Amino acid sequence: MIRESLRALAACLITFGLCAVAYPATVWILAQVVFPDQAEGSLIKNQEREVIGSALIAQPFASDRYFQPRPSAVDYNASAAGGSNLGTHNPDLANKIAKRAEALSASPEVVAPIDLVTASGSGLDPHITPEAATYQANRVATARNLPIERVRQLIERNTDRSAAVIGAPPRINVLKLNIDLDDEKPLSKSVVAEVR
Amino acid sequence: MESSTAWLNPTWAFALPIAASFPLGWLMARLLDVPTNRAGKGIDAIPMFVCRLIGKKTPEAMSWKQYAYAMLAFNAALFVIAFGLLYFQQSLPLNPDDKGSLATLGYKDAAGLAHDGADTAVIFNTVCSFVTNTNLQHYSGEQNLSYFSQIGSIVWLMFVTPAAGLCVMLATLRGLRGDRDLGDFYVDLMRSLIFVLLPLALVLAVALVGLGVPMTFGPATKAITLDGAATKVETQAIARGPVAALVAIKQVGTNGGGYFGPNSTHPFENPTPWSGLLELASIPLLPMASIIMAGYLLRDRKHSLVIFGVMLTLLLVGCVIAILAEVQPSAATLGLPVHSGPNMEGKEVRFGPVASATWAAITTATSNGSVNSMHDSLNPIAGMVPMVLMMLNVVFSGIGAGFENMLMYIIVAVFIAGLMVGRTPEYLGKKVESKEVKLAMLALLIHPLVICGGAAIFAATSWKAFVANPGAHGFSEILYEFTSAAANNGSGFEGLADNNPAWNIATGIVLLLGRFPALIFPLAVAGSLATKKRVPQTTGTLRTDNLTFAGMLLGTVILVGALSFMPAVVLGPVADQLTSPAKP
Numbered sequence: 001m002i003r004e005s006l007r008a009l010a011a012c013l014i015t016f017g018l019c020a021v022a023y024p025a026t027v028w029i030l031a032q033v034v035f036p037d038q039a040e041g042s043l044i045k046n047q048e049r050e051v052i053g054s055a056l057i058a059q060p061f062a063s064d065r066y067f068q069p070r071p072s073a074v075d076y077n078a079s080a081a082g083g084s085n086l087g088t089h090n091p092d093l094a095n096k097i098a099k100r101a102e103a104l105s106a107s108p109e110v111v112a113p114i115d116l117v118t119a120s121g122s123g124l125d126p127h128i129t130p131e132a133a134t135y136q137a138n139r140v141a142t143a144r145n146l147p148i149e150r151v152r153q154l155i156e157r158n159t160d161r162s163a164a165v166i167g168a169p170p171r172i173n174v175l176k177l178n179i180d181l182d183d184e185k186p187l188s189k190s191v192v193a194e195v196r
Numbered sequence: 197m198e199s200s201t202a203w204l205n206p207t208w209a210f211a212l213p214i215a216a217s218f219p220l221g222w223l224m225a226r227l228l229d230v231p232t233n234r235a236g237k238g239i240d241a242i243p244m245f246v247c248r249l250i251g252k253k254t255p256e257a258m259s260w261k262q263y264a265y266a267m268l269a270f271n272a273a274l275f276v277i278a279f280g281l282l283y284f285q286q287s288l289p290l291n292p293d294d295k296g297s298l299a300t301l302g303y304k305d306a307a308g309l310a311h312d313g314a315d316t317a318v319i320f321n322t323v324c325s326f327v328t329n330t331n332l333q334h335y336s337g338e339q340n341l342s343y344f345s346q347i348g349s350i351v352w353l354m355f356v357t358p359a360a361g362l363c364v365m366l367a368t369l370r371g372l373r374g375d376r377d378l379g380d381f382y383v384d385l386m387r388s389l390i391f392v393l394l395p396l397a398l399v400l401a402v403a404l405v406g407l408g409v410p411m412t413f414g415p416a417t418k419a420i421t422l423d424g425a426a427t428k429v430e431t432q433a434i435a436r437g438p439v440a441a442l443v444a445i446k447q448v449g450t451n452g453g454g455y456f457g458p459n460s461t462h463p464f465e466n467p468t469p470w471s472g473l474l475e476l477a478s479i480p481l482l483p484m485a486s487i488i489m490a491g492y493l494l495r496d497r498k499h500s501l502v503i504f505g506v507m508l509t510l511l512l513v514g515c516v517i518a519i520l521a522e523v524q525p526s527a528a529t530l531g532l533p534v535h536s537g538p539n540m541e542g543k544e545v546r547f548g549p550v551a552s553a554t555w556a557a558i559t560t561a562t563s564n565g566s567v568n569s570m571h572d573s574l575n576p577i578a579g580m581v582p583m584v585l586m587m588l589n590v591v592f593s594g595i596g597a598g599f600e601n602m603l604m605y606i607i608v609a610v611f612i613a614g615l616m617v618g619r620t621p622e623y624l625g626k627k628v629e630s631k632e633v634k635l636a637m638l639a640l641l642i643h644p645l646v647i648c649g650g651a652a653i654f655a656a657t658s659w660k661a662f663v664a665n666p667g668a669h670g671f672s673e674i675l676y677e678f679t680s681a682a683a684n685n686g687s688g689f690e691g692l693a694d695n696n697p698a699w700n701i702a703t704g705i706v707l708l709l710g711r712f713p714a715l716i717f718p719l720a721v722a723g724s725l726a727t728k729k730r731v732p733q734t735t736g737t738l739r740t741d742n743l744t745f746a747g748m749l750l751g752t753v754i755l756v757g758a759l760s761f762m763p764a765v766v767l768g769p770v771a772d773q774l775t776s777p778a779k780p
Binding site for chain 1: 270347390406419434444467568672
């Protein structure tokens with residue numbers, strides 16, 4: 001009994017050393033040496049070297065001048081991610097979708113893209129579909145006084161069609177697209193400063 | 197919305213692990229089943245050196261009882277230490293975001309009253325969950341755990357518990373082939389860790405960092421948002437941490453417990469379609485390879501291929517049903533001015549509905565339990581597939597644990613076949629008698645008993661107040677939680693507010709009942725068969741390596757499964773599907 005317990009404890013110590021010290025340390029060193037940017041969270045910085053977001057994490061956008069990401073059940077809280085967990089027959093879900101469609105001024109003739117009316121699984125989905133971007137293009141172009149063709153060009157440039165060979169849908173990173181938009185019209189930076 | 201190449205995802209998700217499992221299974225047989233006289237020679241010197249550190253110079257010859265005792269003693273030690281580490285996490289290092297004790301999480305009771313004081317039940321549940329290789333999480337990783345707890349407690353248990361399952365499978369196989377010496381638990385443990393789990397996890401972890409999964413000990417970062425004025429969110433605190441190390445072993449070790457609350461749905465755990473496929477293919481890799489390995493150990497490769505084929509058939513059928521159900525529009529969008537596309541609630545654009553449904557089927561069949569979409573928001577029939585695969589609990593299932601469960605079905609199948617032809621049933625040249633059949637029936641009965649019993653108690657009392665959705669879907673949430681706990685899966689219909697003493701204690705007990713009897717009863721059967729004399733094979737012997745037996749086994753699994761679970765499934769997802777959609 002005592003011998004068996006001591007052996008079990010010794011095995012715990014040794015396996016802890018292997019799995020919880022040696023292994024993560026090795027991964028950490030390799031990660032920091034080979035892929036330092038990814039290891040820190042793919043952070044995006046502005047010219048002043050301040051972090052303005054992560055390329056992988058959705059950020060909230062509400063102004064007409066910006067493309068909006070998918071709805072988030074956790075209000076884009078990147079420290080407490082999650083989905084809505086609403087079942088398909090839950091009236092709450094149908095209500096939420098109806099409200100979002102209304103906010104997007106959808107009508108039976110101009111239907112809202114499905115990804116813009118449903119909450120993502122993580123609440124932090126950084127992508128929207130090309131349909132969802134096209135749907136918002138007019139609004140953004142008008143708000144920014146940009147030609148609609150230019151906005152479409154930016155959408156096209158930001159459409160990621162990689163990994164189609166493994167069945168990945170085409171997708172657009174909203175934060176990157178919005179940063180491109182801000183770069184497009186230097187004036188908008190002063191607008192940002194003004195609002196702040 | 198649906199890309200035309202979406203079907204390529206499930207194709208790769210099946211092709212890659214199947215192709216890799218054959219060489220890997222052979223390699224595992226060579227490295228893990230070393231004859232005593234060759235122990236410590238060549239590359240085996242590494243695990244034997246580690247065994248020396250715990251005072252083992254040569255492998256012991258253990259009987260099934262000694263083996264089970266060693267395994268239980270090790271698990272008991274894991275339980276105690278992990279409990280301590282989680283309980284005192286606020287006093288331990290590597291806690292840059294100052295996470296408090298798990299015991300002070302607080303919870304709401306059935307009447308909706310908030311309690312903020314001590315709730316050690318959540319620690320009990322977490323430890324049960326990770327010691328049983330389940331990873332049901334009633335806490336939320338990025339909110340409640342320090343980096344030390346994630347790496348020290350969670351990653352550690354994610355390595356040693358699948359290794360322990362593999363060990364029991366090795367011992368069972370040795371018994372089935374007639375060895376009196378079932379091997380040495382600790383030697384098997386070190387070999388499994390050093391030759392299989394550690395190298396696989398290391399390669400996967402580094403690859404995942406390359407694809408964008410963070411691996412840092414820096415604190416959460418504050419980002420200055422671009423549209424702060426309009427959204428009233430001026431800064432966004434982005435939680436990060438040593439994610440890659442955890443995600444890698446979570447996927448290869450049939451663990452499934454996420455670093456973040458939403459698991460592999462979170463962009464930091466699963467940033468691109470490539471990481472999605474890599475993680476998805478990692479889920480069934482070792483469960484598949486372990487079945488191939490069984491063929492080498494039993495010196496009966498055809499028999500292992502029959503088992504493999506039965507499991508693969510069930511998985512393929514489940515996967516196709518889930519995909520077909522999930523590309524349908526959600527009932528919640530009917531009649532609204534939205535694109536009549538697939539159900540995207542709880543899903544991520546970079547994966548889409550097909551890859552999400554594929555993942556849902558594979559993760560539940562294999563006892564993994566990680567998710568890349570929110571199962572609670574799946575269309576009802578797509579949500580039924582994961583439930584059914586966990587109820588059957590033999591579709592590859594855990595590493596080792598899957599074979600142990602299937603062995604019980606095999607015993608029942610040969611018993612029924614024996615009754616049909618009026619002969620004493622035999623399995624692998626040994627007579628199967630009442631003791632083995634009793635043990636097998638007991639092992640098979642615990643599973644539906646804890647699932648249906650638990651769900652019935654919670655659905656009939658005030659504890660059902662914790663569900664998040666009305667009607668049949670609410671019952672599905674309760675049923676899913678107990679199924680996931682009993683099958684040691686760990687996924688959930690996460691709308692269920694399960695972090696409160698009633699759920700923590702009930703599922704904690706179900707977790708233990710789902711794990712240890714399912715490992716020990718098959719081991720006892722193998723130990724009992726090992727001592728029997730081999731009967732000569734005649735023309736009347738029931739062959740276990742042909743299509744007839746495959747059909748027999750498939751029929752047994754489906755029949756026993758349907759008899760046990762059909763009523764519960766009808767009350768849950770089937771009723772949910774038949775309900776007319778709610779009108780806003």
